[in-house]
Amino acid sequence: MHRWTDLDQVPPGFGPSVVTIGNFDGVHLGHRQVLTRMVADAAAAGAQSVAVTFDPHPRRLHRPEDAPPLITGVRDKLELLASTGLDAVLVQPYTWEFARQSPEQFVRRFLVDGLRAVTVVVGRDVRFGWQNAGDLSTMLSLGAEYGFSVEVIEDVSTPDGARRWSSTWVRELLLAGDVAGAAEILGRPHRLRGVVVEGDKRGRELGFPTANLSSDADGLVPADGVYAGWLSRASGDRLPAAISIGTNPTFAGDSRRVEAYVLGRTDLDLYGDEILLEFVERLRPTLKFDSVDDLVATMHDDAAKARVVLSA
Missing domain, CATH: 2.40.30.30 (Riboflavin kinase-like)
Structure with missing residues (x-):
């Protein structure tokens, strides 16, 4: 798996690619289900599968007093992401310069020019760009403009549908000492x-x-x-x-x-x-x-x- 810490490290001509964006903290079963399906879809289309993630967590920049404790460090996150079969991961440094991009600037620079995305995989609650101005409708509109499709992933829930798998839930369990319960969501x-x-x-x-x-x-x-x-x-x-x-x-x-x-x-x-x-x-x-x-x-x-x- 290619591991990049800057967009400039992406080789010229890389792609086409199927790209997903997220923090992926813990790389729990919900993440893994989405990522393994994306990897399979990308392979079937002859494209590269790429995850874009961030370091540090965006909330450490915008609301440091409310930033969540990270379930995994960057090294373990990369190892866990690699185990899903991804072709590449871009760990984007989350700085003020990056955060101040408009939704269109982010899409054009990272998804279109940098990774040559043909499909972008997102959840319904996706937010991106300065002050989270971009949402799902923005991504759909930009996809139509720049020539990539948008695949919307629904939340992955427990078998009984009682609660969706999430990093927040894993943190709650760990902070309560329920490591066995956390392992059920993490898959490890x-x-x-x-x-x-x-x-x-x-x-x-x-x-x-x-x-x-x-x-x-x-x-x-x-x-x-x-x-x-x-x-x-x-x-x-x-x-x-x-x-x-x-x-x-x-x-x-x-x-x-x-x-x-x-x-x-x-x-x-x-x-x-x-x-x-x-x-x-x-x-x-x-x-x-x-x-x-x-x-x-x-x-x-x-x-x-x-x-x-x-x-x-």
Whole structure:
């Protein structure tokens, strides 16, 4: 898959293409259903399939106080988009210069001249151009003017039609600690990616050495608690783990941390390594214990429960 971070990186003469536009945060099942269908349609027409997405999220520019936490970082989003079979992704830097384009300027520069779109795939609620002045009727009108068709995608909902799959819903579930529910919408376990840094090394003293994730890790950190999950290394190892999120109230901690104990392993040296954490199920909320002995006993219980969950 081609990965571009600027329109100027698109090769001259690229296309024709079928293009869709969106943030695709999390690349959940709703996104994937649309993208895989678009890829198939593009291949049948002898065209290239392209997704245009943005970094940072537009709301970080327009309403930073209301910007949503991102489910996935750009690197993981690109990997997930690539898995749908797309030919190319343009990660457009979302700047004031970009945002101030009129709807027609955006369509002409990006879709017509840059990507040579023959079809543009959008939802009914599509908005684009300065102050979101462009909508579906605008896109249809510009398509007729510039010679591309517009395919309207309906919202993808749960099988019972109760609610549409959305990044907003995934965020709600993760912030409530329901990682299993989020995985049903994502079609995979939620993930965090970051570098292992030194912590207090208290877990090692208690017999549960943990890998502490850097505070700038990519991905939305779920609610405080203990989770069953997986720790993956660049080497390809995927190891079962109990993952703790919180401030460690038993020891009067004041900083929120994400740390993972690889089940049954006390020999791992992961400092400085980049790791990927995947969350399978929440085992319990964060608790404050009256004694270290109570904490250790509960940690043994957490590890046993995590083994059961992951073995299933």
